[in-house]
Amino acid sequence: MRHYFIEFKEGLGFSFRAIRANKMRSALTTLGIVIGIVSVTLMGTAIEGLNGAFNASIAKLGADVLYVQKFPWGGGQDWWMLRNRPDLTFQNAKAVARDVTIADKVTVVTGTQATVKYGQKYVEGVIIIGTDNQFLETVGSDLALGRFLTQQESDGGRPVCVLGSEVASSLFPNENPLGKTVKLGNFTYRAIGVVEKQGSLLGVESLDNRVYVPALRFFGEFTNRRHSNIQIWVKAPSKTMLDDTKEELRGILRKTRHLAPRDPDNFAINQQEILIQTFNTIGGVIAAVGLFITGLSLFVGGIGIMNIMFVSVTERTKEIGLRKAVGAPRRTILMQFLIEAAALCLMGGFIGLAIAYPLSLIIDTVLPTSMPLSVVFIAILISLLVGVISGFLPAFRASRMDPVDALRYE
Amino acid sequence: MSVIKLSTITKMYQMGTEEVHALRGVSLEIGKNEYVAIMGPSGSGKSTLMNIIGCLDTPTAGLYELNGLNVSDMNDNQLAKVRNKEIGFVFQTFNLLARSDVLHNVELPLIYGGIGSTERKKMAKEALQRVGLGDRMTHKPNELSGGQRQRVAVARALVTRPSILLADEPTGNLDSKTGEEIMGLFEDLHREGNTIILVTHEADIAAHAHRVVRIHDGKIESDQPSKDRKVILTPTSQTA
Numbered sequence: 001m002r003h004y005f006i007e008f009k010e011g012l013g014f015s016f017r018a019i020r021a022n023k024m025r026s027a028l029t030t031l032g033i034v035i036g037i038v039s040v041t042l043m044g045t046a047i048e049g050l051n052g053a054f055n056a057s058i059a060k061l062g063a064d065v066l067y068v069q070k071f072p073w074g075g076g077q078d079w080w081m082l083r084n085r086p087d088l089t090f091q092n093a094k095a096v097a098r099d100v101t102i103a104d105k106v107t108v109v110t111g112t113q114a115t116v117k118y119g120q121k122y123v124e125g126v127i128i129i130g131t132d133n134q135f136l137e138t139v140g141s142d143l144a145l146g147r148f149l150t151q152q153e154s155d156g157g158r159p160v161c162v163l164g165s166e167v168a169s170s171l172f173p174n175e176n177p178l179g180k181t182v183k184l185g186n187f188t189y190r191a192i193g194v195v196e197k198q199g200s201l202l203g204v205e206s207l208d209n210r211v212y213v214p215a216l217r218f219f220g221e222f223t224n225r226r227h228s229n230i231q232i233w234v235k236a237p238s239k240t241m242l243d244d245t246k247e248e249l250r251g252i253l254r255k256t257r258h259l260a261p262r263d264p265d266n267f268a269i270n271q272q273e274i275l276i277q278t279f280n281t282i283g284g285v286i287a288a289v290g291l292f293i294t295g296l297s298l299f300v301g302g303i304g305i306m307n308i309m310f311v312s313v314t315e316r317t318k319e320i321g322l323r324k325a326v327g328a329p330r331r332t333i334l335m336q337f338l339i340e341a342a343a344l345c346l347m348g349g350f351i352g353l354a355i356a357y358p359l360s361l362i363i364d365t366v367l368p369t370s371m372p373l374s375v376v377f378i379a380i381l382i383s384l385l386v387g388v389i390s391g392f393l394p395a396f397r398a399s400r401m402d403p404v405d406a407l408r409y410e
Numbered sequence: 411m412s413v414i415k416l417s418t419i420t421k422m423y424q425m426g427t428e429e430v431h432a433l434r435g436v437s438l439e440i441g442k443n444e445y446v447a448i449m450g451p452s453g454s455g456k457s458t459l460m461n462i463i464g465c466l467d468t469p470t471a472g473l474y475e476l477n478g479l480n481v482s483d484m485n486d487n488q489l490a491k492v493r494n495k496e497i498g499f500v501f502q503t504f505n506l507l508a509r510s511d512v513l514h515n516v517e518l519p520l521i522y523g524g525i526g527s528t529e530r531k532k533m534a535k536e537a538l539q540r541v542g543l544g545d546r547m548t549h550k551p552n553e554l555s556g557g558q559r560q561r562v563a564v565a566r567a568l569v570t571r572p573s574i575l576l577a578d579e580p581t582g583n584l585d586s587k588t589g590e591e592i593m594g595l596f597e598d599l600h601r602e603g604n605t606i607i608l609v610t611h612e613a614d615i616a617a618h619a620h621r622v623v624r625i626h627d628g629k630i631e632s633d634q635p636s637k638d639r640k641v642i643l644t645p646t647s648q649t650a
Contacts, residue, residue, distance in 0.1 A: 003524040010521045017509040322505040325466060326566070327494020327522040329487040403466045407501070 007332045008339070015340030018312060019347075026344060029308040033348025033383055034355065036298030041356040041371065041379045042363065043294040047287045049369025054279055057201050061272040062140055064239045066246055068096070068232040068253065072268035074278040085266040086257070087229040090219070095256035096232055102245045105235040107134040108215050112222045114185035116211055118171040126167055127210045128184055130218025130230075136195075138235045144168075146178045146193030149214055153192075157216030161189040165197040166208035184211060187221045242271065298382065301348065302390040309341050309394035320398050321406025334399040341391020342384055349383025411478070413573050413605050414440040414463060419472035419482075421458050421628075432458040433469070434628040440574075440607065445600045447608040447619035447636070455628040457578075460609045464497050464576045465489045477573055494522050498567025498575045502582035504559045506551040506566075512538065513547040516566045523570060537565040541595060557588035564595060568604075575599065575606045581615055593618045 019026045061067075071082055093108040100106055110130045116123050129135075132154040136143070144165060153160050161184065168177050168191075177191045189211075198207035215230075236245040246269055253267055313320070320333060353376060360371040421433040432455045440446055450456040461467040462474060465481055468489070474482040481492055493499075498519075506515050516534040525533070538544050541561040551559055560580060567575055577596065581589030597618060600606050608619050616622050617636060624631040 002526070006521055006524055006526070013510075013514075021509055318505065319507060322501075322507075323518070323522075324490060325464070325493060325499050325505075326519040327490050329490045329522070331487075332522065404461050407466075407505070 007335065011332070011336040011339040012343075014336045015343045018316075018340055019343060022312075025308060025311075026347075029304050030344055030348040030351065032301030032304035033298070033345050033386065034301075034352040036294075036301040036386075037349050037352025037379050037383055038356045038359070039294040039297050040291065040382065041353060041375050042359055043290045044375040044378070045356070045360045045369055045371045046363055046367065047283075047290060048372050048375065049363060049367035050286075051283060052369060053367060054283070057199065058272055058275055058279070060139075060198060060201060060207065061275065062235070063272050064236045064242055065138060065271070066234045066236065066242070066249060067270040068092075068234065068249065069268050069270055070229055073270045073274045088232060088267060090215070090230060092253060092256050093230060093232045096234065096249065096252050099252045100234070100245075100248060102237065102241060102248050103234045104237045105134045105138040107132055107138045107233050108230055109135070109233055110215060110218060110223070110230040112218075114222070116167055116171065117183040118177075118180060121171050123167055123170045123209070125209070126164075126184075128218065128222060129210055129212045130215035130222070131212055132215055135212065135233075138233050140235075141198060142196045144194045144196045145176070146191075148193055148195075149212065154214045155216070157214045157220065159187070159189045159217060160192045160214070162193040162195060162212040163191055164195055164206075164208040164210035164212075166206060167211055168194040182211075184213065185222070189213060246271075298386060302345075302386040305341055305344055305387060306390035306393060308344075309337060309391050310397075312340065313337060313394045313398040316398075317401065317406050317409040320401050321403050321409065324401070324403035325407060330399040333401075334395045337395030337398050338388055338391045341395065342387035345383040345387030345390075346380070349380050352383070353379055412439040412441045413444075413477055414438070414607075415473075415475040416463070417473040417475075419459075419462060419469040419474060421455075421462065421467070422470045431628055433462075435472070436625075436628070436630055438623065438630065438633070440605065442573075443600070443603050443605055445596075445606045445608070445618075445620040447610060447616035447622045448625060449610060449613070449616045449622055450625035450631075451611060454625045456609055456611075456625045458628075459625060460576065460578055460607075463574070463607060464499060465493045490522075494519055495570065496573045498570065498572040500560070500563050500567050500575065500577040500580045502579035504551070504556075504563045504583070506559060506562055508551055511548050511550055512543065512554070512562050515551065515562055516569050518566060519570045533569055534565070537569040538562070540568065541565045555588070556584050557591055560584060560588075560592050561595065564592070564599075568599070573605060575604050576609070577606065578609045579611070579615075580608070581610075581612075589615070 068088060070085055070088055090108065093106070097106045108131060112128050113125055114128050116126045133149045133151045136148045146162070148162055149160065152158070161182065163171075163177060171177065171182065172180070177194060180191050182189055182191055195208075195212070200206045234245060234249055236242045249269060250265065254265065257266060259266065323333060357371055360369070363369060416436055416438040419433055419436045420431070423430040423432060436459060448456050448459060458467070462469050465476070468484065469482055472482065473480065476492065476496055479492070481489065484492065507518070513531065513534050516537055517530050520530040520533060535544065535547065538547055541564050543558060543561050543565065546554060546558065551562065554562065580596070581592055584592060593615065596606055596608070608616065610616050617639060619636055620639065621634070622636050623633045
């Protein structure tokens, strides 16, 4: 043990003297590893950020909410078949609301786009959501101001609306929106509340650029009740009850949609899980490809190390001969050169991390992320590994040298 | 008991398609505290013989016992261990580590012998003092003269207290005056009980030894005590 320690210390001294003696060469060789580590760690950070962003936004879907829709998330089936399915109707929703026993909340959701106006101000492309008084509790959001639709307003299809926070701040920058009259498309509504800021779903669709109105009014004004495709959102009492809720829901829907026992479902019950699975598959592939491509630069860096280690071994042939003559066994020579290669790569790794860290702060402005500690450790481990792997062949050659030939080498 | 016992050693090399017989049945015994010179022109096989004696190479056939230990069939790592313990090399070109100071150069064999730092430094200092370089320990080899460098190499060879000191043309890169000094140092070391084997092609240098073995065409041509032995008294031998 002590033996190894003494030899290890000599190996360290050996490699640092060698690196110091060839500063320029060492720096240039290390540069390859620096670039490799910078690109790999930044890629890792970006992937981590992407995952984080996805998880944060997917959380808004709620792990315990089932989304009954015409189309399944994640696709996979023939689109033409799906398209020919009958739309989900308000009757379906009513049947679910009436018959469901396990579910906690059931709400109906339908939507369209319209321009929302207040006085001279207007916002284009706002999503108008037709829903009922259960909506807020189903999705688990809170209000920033006022109140949500009441059951009376919902059942009676009253012309009242609840604004998303983005719409509210655009139309009412300095005013209290409560009680104000806004125009949704051509129709007049009274604002009764503002939903708390929600952020966006998958970084694409803003959940705050919305206005919520009673579904019954929505059908009359924006679409025809009979020809509108709606969604039914159902909140299970808990995540563990999700499967039971789903089964019950399926039974009710099959009955109300008059499906024979052998017919396949002509609706989809979607849940957060499906998106997570889809994302994990796609995200995994993107991460693998990204890391592979950036890993190539690290590979090139490793080749540089191997090349310079061969030079280093050849240069010191005579020294190797001497060390062998005075009793260095093969493993010691091997270790000395491995340490040198690993030291070069570790230096590259640390410099690379020092460069990558401020760059990751730049990524952070686009994609909220921070360089995770795991990436730091993996980067150091990888640079060590690259050193050992690319140093092995030259070190092995050195360790196998015949002392007689090595001593005679000029 | 003899330190070195070679029995009908042969060594063959493959040079391209040709077989070269470097040694053709060499038998030689060298006892403790002998001072032997191995002489021969280039191509005679004396370097091969030296490599085998120094355990840097193994014979094709024949038996080599070093201190009663059969080293002719050992593998690389076993030979490395034997070299570390039993043999001190002095080379024509000194072979010092240019980037390390004198002390570290002398410590080197002890590092591979697994000796701890404190003990190592102490032994290296003693060896350096023995060759008269106790005041040059922190110098780098390029800050020393040729003679001083060879003394460092001698200190490195001595530091493990080996059974044999094997010197290959130790004065080949030195002017005649410094060469004489080094030979004086060897004489002192011999007087102190070391076994010394000197490999040279210069009769002048071989004349310092007590016994001269001449090699020619891979065979021992003659083996006799040195007739007109040279004895030098150097400043080191006087102060030692």
